[in-house]
Amino acid sequence: MKLTTAQIQTIDEYLQRSGVTYWDVRVELLDHFIEAVEAKLTTTTLSFDEALMEVTIAFGNDIQERHLINSDRTEVIFSGIFSNNKGFKxxxxxxxxxxxKQYLKLLVKQVKENFTRLQFYADYICFALMVYITFQYYTKLGFVAVGIWLTVDIFRTLMVVGKYQKFTRDSLRGEMSSKVISVFLGITINMFGFIFAARGLEAKQLFWVMLSIILFYPVIKASLSIHKKIFNEYKKYKEIVSV
Amino acid sequence: MGNSKLYKGSLHTIILKLLEENGKMYGYEITQKVKEITNGELNITEGALYPALHKLEAEDLLDVEVAKVDNRLRKYYKLTEKGSKETVNKLKELENYIRNMQVLVNPNWSIE
Incomplete structure (x- = not known):
């Protein structure tokens, strides 16, 4: 028996209330719930609610009955059936x-992929030269230049994704990718703080700071590319279901 | 027999074997196929199936294909090249395990 749109909506809302808030996790469970509930309604005499509860239990959730005591403590009132959502969690x-685990693999793959593109080499050489020259002549300027360059890069990515406000709250992969970018943004903003710390740095220490920034650049670029890819995939799937 | 803990360690092998035979499958389909093959004797719980599928996917043994079905998305899983090779290894491992258990439990009985 096929479920109605309203029943499917009920299951989707039920999953969200049960803590399955990430769309990229929920979409798979929703499909499973619909198939399983439809099968139960076809082959058994269970009601929609009972079928829903049976599928919930199959996911490893424990179901408990809860009761309340009335104000004068003379009667126990049945207040409903609740799931502890252990299985969903x-x-x-x-x-x-x-x-x-997948993200780390993706990051390595993306770094390698970037190094096969001419455009990336041009970008990387410009960045490395800018870092090298500015640090050679004026340390403070070097940190400012790196800070501005990376902030612009990160914000350009965030602007593309920013149109979809829900993305990072709605997608587990998007949330993780955003966290990585936030760390890089934090480091970048701290670049400006180095302006004051740089005063005491010796030439050798400065060389290592400069080299670290240059070597780390491909990782930051790869994380930004991954964020865009995850977002594009999310957008594509959202558009498929909305058509 | 129901859901014996003995089956737990073989869940990945069961999933890989099913995908090897059926090409691509989705979560609910896998649970039903196992029930059908074992005449309802073995029941894969959803709470164990999805973490297993996600783990196999992260290990690059499975690939995911998303399709629109009845205005919703369905995730189909299929074996990757690495997954196909791993299926052969896992099945061999399982066969050896069954053989050894046979020898230990009932030396006169054989699956041959």
């Missing part, structure tokens, strides 16, 4: 763990 937690 486990699915989400495992997905988060696997996403982290």
């Amino acid at each position: 486990e699915v989400e937690e495992e997905k988060r763990k696997q996403n982290r």
